[in-house]
Amino acid sequence: MLLISCPWCGARDETEFSCGGEAHIARPADPNALSDAEWADYLFMRKNTRGPYLERWVHTAGCRRWFNVARDTVTNEITAVYKMGAKPPRARAKASRRKR
């Protein structure tokens, strides 16, 4: 069970949170200007990376605030937690040291 550090509440068990999937997918400013394929890309297509991944979580059973998490999807190691609107950590999503 993951231990996630909510930027507002501190470290809490995974069960208090919900995962909102890939982070940094901005809603297009003018959806009508997009082709169907471009709209589908926004709507459905996801990196689903095997390895370091940036994703959104919300502290559902706590402060109800959303924030970003950099987590390795193979090791589940969390390398960074940062607030909404903040830039993703560049080097912090370091290569995983563990493989299974």
Place this chain on the structure above:
Amino acid sequence: MAQSHRLSDGGRIDREQPLGFTFNGKSYQGYAGDTLASALLANGVMLVGRSFKYHRPRGILSAGVEETNAPVQLETGPRTEPNLPATEIELYDGLSAASVNCWPSVEIDAMEVNDLLSRLMPAAFYYKTFMWPARFWMSYEKAIRQAAGLGTTPVHRDPDRYDKMHLHCDVLVAGGGPAGLAAALAAGRTGARVVIAEQQAEFGGALLGERDEIDGAPAIEWVAAALAELAAMPEVRLLPRTTVFGYYDHNFVALLEHRGDTVGTRKRLWKVRVKQTVLATGAIERPLVFADNDRPGIMLAGAARTYANRFAVTPGRRAVIFTNNDDAYRTALDLKAAGVEVACVVDLRGDPDGDLPDRADAQGIEVLGGWAVTAVHGRKRVNAVEVMALDASGEAVDGEPRRIDCDLVCVSGGWNPTLHLFSQSGGRARFDAARSLFVPGDSMQAECSVGAANGTFGLASCLTEGHEAGAAAAAGAGRRRSQKRISVPRVAETVEGAWRNLWVVPGKHPVGRRAKHFVDLHNDVTAADIQLSAREGYESVEHTKRYTTLGMGPDQGKTSNIAGLAILARERGADIPDVGTTTFRPPYTPVTFGALAGRDIGPLADPVRRTPMHHWHERAGAVFEDVGQWKRPRYYHRPSETMGDAVDRECLAARNSVAILDASTLGKIDIQGPDAAELLNRVYTNAWDALAVDRCRYGLMLGEDGMVMDDGVTARLGENRYLMTTTTGNAARVMGWLEEWLQTEWPELKVHLTSVTEQWATVTLSGPHARRLLGAFTTDIDLDAKAFPFMSLRQGTVAGIPARVFRISFTGESSFEINVPAGYGLALWTALMGAGEKYGITPYGTEAMHVLRAEKGFIIVGQETDGTVTPVDLGMDWVLSKKKDFIGKRSLDRADCQRLDRKQLVGLLTEDPNSVLPEGAQIVSELRDKPPMPMIGHVTSSYFSANLGRSIALALVKDGRARQGQTVHVPLDDRTPRAVIADPAFYDPEGDRLHG
């Protein structure tokens, strides 16, 4: 009855506390401190079970969790429990247990015929046969199922309780043997918060069954001192009878504590977030794989001396020790000391020369170096073994066999570190080729292995390693090292020789012929089975496991996995690590379902939500329906009424007099801030800028995929304040949805949301007399239709209670939705009921509500929609703004949403006005004799409408609006009613009554 095999003194049992128990219906006596296994052995009972596949007689193999042979059914009745190893059951007075998987008895088992037929049943034989005729498989299978399984499931509900405990600690020590105790001491002395868990009732681990000395005194005295010191430390928690069974991500560790059936909570699941874990889980002895190595009386050497030393039980009268290492000589020495005749030590090694063989020699114990046990005599109990000399290669035996009478064979193939938790933590085992054993590799989480679990077998080194690891763990958890200088206890280290690993002991006959060489005793997997799997190309160890069922039983291969791996490697001509290691999966030992569920069962399985008027509804005969977690009255049942009668009565009242509904469950979100209207603009399909204060508007919410997600009325309470209502089932989802957009996408919007669903009780009055009834309760709200028009709200008092009154309607009647603080809900309800009596006020439930709204053609999200329906499909284009963007708008322009033959919402009128279509029924345009038949849609809602005097239905039908007037068919099991497609608004389509 006398305990024929009990020593007169020694051991850790309490002879002052005799305990009576029964096994397979016979009465015996043991002592406090016994396990069921030790008590049975004390009474000379060795045959305790039958094997899984061949039903061969089996005796007690071990003294611990690795037991493969002695699963029993403990107790009968509600507290019965199947498959518990006798070695793990602490004896108590009155215990009753029985063997499993044998009939009629463990002595005479009819299914033993399988052993005779075993040549036809090699590993995985069932994949190669039972194929003809193909349809007979299920008949074969029925017989197989009856034969399989071990114990039986209770037939009653579990009378016991289970709890869950949550804990954080600096250091968790898994295992209370010497290394674990040393680690706990070292960590505890720093003031660290330490938890030490031991699966047995007593701490001490292997020391409980050994005759070691520490600091010149019996080791058990050191254990007692260590426990006393730990118990005095305020931050240290000792958890006996507690197994660390699972190691999960982020150093989350799960423990199962067994507390016994006599205390309030039978078991507790401890969920521990650990800073540093010390794995002192010990090692499990390897059996040797030789001909008929499963006969009762063949026991692990370590277990045999545990029974002698700890339980003062002699598992046999005359023993042969069969070993590949020095450690088993301890068994020879200890058994001899306990008065057991030790016939000889059969040692696979040619020239055993360590300290222990020397001591055995000095004691006059015969040692056959370079010999092997090649045959076992005695089916239900060993009565002799044959031994032969190994040739130089160790691949074969030669010379004449020698027969040695004995009733006990103590075997040891060395020890395997218990790596389960290490493996679960993500670590990969490393193969120590020199010693032919797997040891922990690099740590992947904050843990370290010590003692036998780390491949460190000497007591002195275990203590040192435990000590160092405990101190390091405390430091790693941020504790300062203790100032006290601690001396590691002194132990005279014994020099031990190397093991000789012969993974299959050669015999007179090749493996697979005549005798059976068991690797997995639990699942009856033999060396020949493993060879067969390799021969057939099932070469990966995972294939071998699955093909042969090696390691798949309740013991999960604790004594068999490594041997299996080695035999497979040998068969493939590969090195052991190249064949792979198997992954150890949680749990380490089986975990009771009830403990995992804890208290989350029965009424606590899922919270039930009730409105403030719930008990009134109950008294009024309401039949409830589950909507999400809410209980809502479906209808109010009166004696002599059918449900149909009740719903008709409620529906008629709503249109002809006045009816009252508890609508408290609707979701309510208080939206405040200067950008509130802008938020509504973005999440609802229609425009909200122009909505005046005290006015209401219906809104439809889409997912970004354009599909209808929720609907409801939102009212403007003030300049910057709105109250959104959502459907009951979607309240939390909508709240989460709005928050997500606000926080992640539109942080610039100045809006705050508060869920106020449970702050308000909502009472809806509907019908021609609604206004007059309400009028009697309010003086500060002008209820006149002109002063208080449809789709507006007023704030004032109702029955003296501060209230918000909305003129909105889901029934199509003139209605008032009265919101009062939740605590006043019941007061308002009873006041209205009392005064409404003269109008024949009628409470109505969700069923009548559904009928009334269906008469109007109003949708219910989740009933007329299913996540694939757009507003256009519903004929609700009028609610889509063309001027602004909103969530989901772009998706509506996609090709599939523009299709002309999409399913559209229509009304359905059955040809027979009394025929009510089942909701969910499929619709076809052309009837065929039999399926397949193309379907054009389905019935979403269907009722008998008392107001219209006929049945009505709503449906989603392909290109439905263009089919108005067409007749369609609804094929059901027993009839195929016909219906005509109609407009969905059946009643008052102009809406005059709404505004009235």
Place this chain on the structure above:
Amino acid sequence: MKGMTRYSIFSLVRNAIGYHEGWPRAWRSPEPRETYDVIVIGGGGHGLATAYYLAKEHGITNVAVLEKSWLGGGNTGRNTTIVRSNYLWDESAALYEKSLQLFEGMTPDINFNIMLSQRGVINLAHNLHDLRELTRRVGAIRLNGIDSEVLNTQQVKAMVPILNCQPDARYPVLGASLQRRAGVARHDAIAWGLARAADARGVDIIQNCEVTGILRDGGRVTGVETTRGTIRAPKVGIVVAGHTSVLAAMAGIRLPIQSHPLQAMVSEPVKPVIDTVVMSGAVHVYVSQSDRGELLLGAGIDGFNSYAPRGSLPVIEQQMAACLELFPIFSRLRVMRTWGGIVDVCPDASPIIGKTPVEGLYINGGWGTGGFKATPGSGWVFAHTMAQDRPHPLNEPFALERFTTGALIDEHGAAAVAH
């Protein structure tokens, strides 16, 4: 099939005389060749079925199946072995029914007992909304010519006496759907049997061969890079449940797939206590009893993307609580083993089977939590798609393009009713 020793009671007896020392390998272990006509990436059930049907139905035998580890080691060997075809939408029903029919003929077809046990699958309804959806589903299934029926509470109780059918249960049983032809099949046997049958038709099954790159020449595929060297082929199919996104990314293709852990567990073996498969989608409980006597339980997916084939304990706790609410007498049984797999989840809970923007590259993935039951059907349509370079009508609706056009096949069903 050339060179395949027939399995039967006779061959068993014959080999028993020889102490089973004469059994041949079930499949070869060849070195990869430099080129093939078709490469199938992924030696799970779907990949092996693809290869088998390429050989059997289309005569394409110069095929390599590349498996990064051991065949059948992914979701094929980790699922709860349920097979059924009781799907709501026509497109799904047709595909899964094809699969169930292939299962029904598979044991004699591949001469390997896959232990198809059509003991029936029951899906429970716990509220009025469930009942309505169940009626809809059963009606649709029946009109599609597939067996399905509605059971009332008494009928459910009669079939599964140990189920908690008390009206005051937290999840009362208001009814159920039953597909009698549904049931379970032995997952490993399907992988092994298909491997053996494909091998006998000339397919090379290459284990421990991980694909590290997909070779392209302009817009078309030319082969793959592997840990055992470059292997060329004009057609490459990706059939790697759980890792579809990873392989597709090697060819620059973005997918609407999310990978999640899915957990399952077995109890210790007990004597027969439940004959049918009982599923409750609402509370995520899937229970059956194996022929060995173990209760086999499936849970819901863990809520975040992960390629770690293990899950969190709370998911198991939650599933167990719901299980005990439905089956109170299981409380004192014990979990023997838990495990996880990685499942590809599509937004509409339906798979993607078809062509990709890269010519000669095909994808079969996104099966979510229910791929096992589709194994032969999936392989059959995918073999057709690869052989003909166009989808079979059965898998045409499951093209990747549906996420652009919006023609989703939404098997999530309706969310909870919301009045």
